[in-house]
Amino acid sequence: MSLRHGVLGMLTSGPASGYDLLKRFEQSLANVWSATQSQLYGELAKMADESLVEVAAQGPRGRKEYAITQRGRDELQHWMTEVDPDPPRRSAMLLRVFFLNLIPPDQAVAYLRRQADLAAHQHAELAAIGESLRDESDEETFYGRIALEWGLRASTLVQEWAAWAETQVKNATRADT
Amino acid sequence: MSLRHGVLGMLTSGPASGYDLLKRFEQSLANVWSATQSQLYGELAKMADESLVEVAAQGPRGRKEYAITQRGRDELQHWMTEVDPDPPRRSAMLLRVFFLNLIPPDQAVAYLRRQADLAAHQHAELAAIGESLRDESDEETFYGRIALEWGLRASTLVQEWAAWAETQVKNATRADT
DNA sequence: TTAAACATGTAACATGTTACATGATTAG
DNA sequence: CTAATCATGTAACATGTTACATGTTTAA
Numbered sequence A, B: 001m002s003l004r005h006g007v008l009g010m011l012t013s014g015p016a017s018g019y020d021l022l023k024r025f026e027q028s029l030a031n032v033w034s035a036t037q038s039q040l041y042g043e044l045a046k047m048a049d050e051s052l053v054e055v056a057a058q059g060p061r062g063r064k065e066y067a068i069t070q071r072g073r074d075e076l077q078h079w080m081t082e083v084d085p086d087p088p089r090r091s092a093m094l095l096r097v098f099f100l101n102l103i104p105p106d107q108a109v110a111y112l113r114r115q116a117d118l119a120a121h122q123h124a125e126l127a128a129i130g131e132s133l134r135d136e137s138d139e140e141t142f143y144g145r146i147a148l149e150w151g152l153r154a155s156t157l158v159q160e161w162a163a164w165a166e167t168q169v170k171n172a173t174r175a176d177t
Numbered sequence C: 001t002t003a004a005a006c007a008t009g010t011a012a013c014a015t016g017t018t019a020c021a022t023g024a025t026t027a028g
Numbered sequence D: 001c002t003a004a005t006c007a008t009g010t011a012a013c014a015t016g017t018t019a020c021a022t023g024t025t026t027a028a
Helices: A005-012 A018-027 A037-049 A070-084 A092-098 A105-132 A143-176 B004-012 B018-028 B035-049 B071-084 B093-100 B105-132 B143-175
Strands: A053-058 A065-070 B053-058 B065-066
Touching: A005 A018, A005 A037, A005 A065, A005 A070, A005 B093, A018 A037, A018 A065, A018 A092, A037 A053, A037 A065, A037 B018, A065 A070, A070 B105, A092 B004, A092 B143, A105 A143, A105 B071, A143 B093, B004 B018, B004 B035, B004 B053, B004 B071, B004 B093, B018 B035, B035 B065, B053 B093, B065 B071, B105 B143
Parallel strands: none
Antiparallel strands: A053 A065, B053 B065
């Protein structure tokens, strides 16, 4: 149920339409909580039903600007301070690692290198976002930078871990023969 | 569509029933790919329809032992070597970080400390699993250990990052006044 | 004899993805 | 005038969770 909290959080910086929200999810939240257009419109309707948001204004092309209500603020507050985040329960990358014994060691090594490469690319992308934030000063982006730092460290971790794993596989292979 | 690949991977070490598979998912795969009983029975039925697995034997209490077929092995091989794993698209923990500006700095710090604590607990649990694997020798557990090492490093990362973030928040707060 | 473990299956519901359908407004 | 952007909505389908329903076998 975190999509709604993402929406509520976005609405704290001002009213927005479903369309606006989609852009914001794609831009700033893409790496943290993805959402599709379809999901957003559906969730906004449900949240309006439950009075967590309300239609504050209408615009051209049937545009509906939603604003967060007090109930919405309360719900967001509660979620922020009293609900522990669920840890991620699934990693497609690690699931494959579990079954790497099913392919020859050289292919396992290729898999690990590929993961390191993907992580390097991700690191570069995140670093670019960091660069683009260079001018923008604090307040608005402060915690965005904190989250960004997590991403930077996580992608470095994958690269280091994959390199370590590669040496493990090679040692084991040599010891085998 | 990775549940089915998890099942296929499990079945490479021999035939198993839905019940067996559930235990194995709970024990060894819990941190990597979770699955419920309901999901497993449903997926096994679908996979049998598609000839990726077959009922190899029946046992007491209506027990059905499924075995992987050649088609299943081919599918698994393809997934392992030719399909890039999807990166995780959602982190409830980081989503909250994005909105930490909505709560007072001392509460934001409390949030970060809580995440560090949770990560420390997770690290301890994983270390215990590592200990329990101490006796068990290679082959079977080799790549499990590699995956475990990822978990250990990831939980350390969260602790270090949270500590760093805490200093950032404190510096910013002091500079503010 | 009775509790725990074994064993399967399904219904209801929540969440998430892709594709389709429709139309208004703006900028070049 | 016409392409891009703005804007909403829904249908179909896939995936995932919780709860219910049912019955057998084994071990204490």
